[in-house]
């Protein structure tokens with residue numbers, strides 16, 4: 001399977017300049033390609049084939065005065081940028097025709113200079129790893145990398161990114177063999193708790209660490225500061241950078257913590273069942289904000305690919321199960337419970353339930369039942385979806401597991 005490994009990169013001023021040019025060229029080629037397809041579509045012509053599009057917006061464009069500067073960057077960067085466009089189109093078409101499951105995908109959009117994330121992607125002929133630990137990128141140079149962990153094999157591609165906080169990252173794709181954990185009998189159901197981040201069916205409650213909560217509070221404060229600054233002022237620009245930096249810090253901490261917790265759960269359990277929240281459907285409820293803030297879907301994505309990588313079973317349980325209303329001891333449906341009800345007593349069997357733990361137990365039971373049915377019917381397991389973003393890098397000195405599969 002393929003995994004991603006992310007490392008912080010420190011380009012020198014001249015290299016930053018070259019990277020900025022490469023980001024720009026990749027964006028222009030992407031946008032030119034998108035425009036060409038849109039114009040062909042508007043003119044009633046057939047879909048421009050990938051190879052024809054490359055000839056048009058890369059090979060032929062380089063010979064024009066307007067686009068001659070495309071020759072200043074590695075052609076690998078331009079070709080990969082067009083590949084990204086093809087993938088975006090394919091995902092969109094597959095989503096329209098129903099070939100692709102999950103939320104509907106929008107058609108590709110134009111990239112902007114103002115996008116918070118700029119990137120280029122290079123395949124093996126556009127980069128290499130030097131013996132001195134530097135990362136050579138064609139027409140950019142040898143970049144200094146902070147190697148926070150070893151790569152298990154030679155990477156097949158790398159994406160170099162600049163984020164909103166002005167930091168640079170290299171994200172390597174590496175082919176690795178599955179790494180099966182020793183088998184265990186334990187299984188777990190996980191519920192998105194109201195009071196805790198996640199609640200396990202064995203009664204364990206996982207609260208987000210104080211460090212993360214404090215960073216989140218600081219982010220809120222900085223955002224408030226920003227909103228009070230006059231539009232277009234220097235102070236507003238400064239405040240915006242502060243917000244972007246804190247945002248990045250919170251995202252990093254949260255991701256590292258998600259990695260730590262998800263690895264632990266996958267290591268300790270042979271099967272992991274979670275409630276499928278279909279986060280987009282929750283957008284209208286008051287839970288929405290906390291769901292998004294807590295990064296539940298990113299966490300569940302980690303559980304899923306780690307389960308695949310380490311030989312564990314993973315599945316999502318449909319929302320049709322009213323997990324908080326059913327007694328996990330006797331199975332009776334006890335009726336709706338307002339969000340304020342933290343604890344309740346089953347009217348049938350008298351068991352006293354913690355709302356969240358009871359829900360997690362129901363998820364475990366539903367997951368087991370589904371799995372038995374699936375075994376009987378030989379239902380094919382859904383493939384692990386490839387997250388769009390890479391995992392980032394662990395903090396210095398931390399050994400959090402990093403890596404996201406790409407399919």
Ligand SMILES: [Zn+2]
Nearest residue numbers: 327330346349
């Ligand atoms: Zn009961």
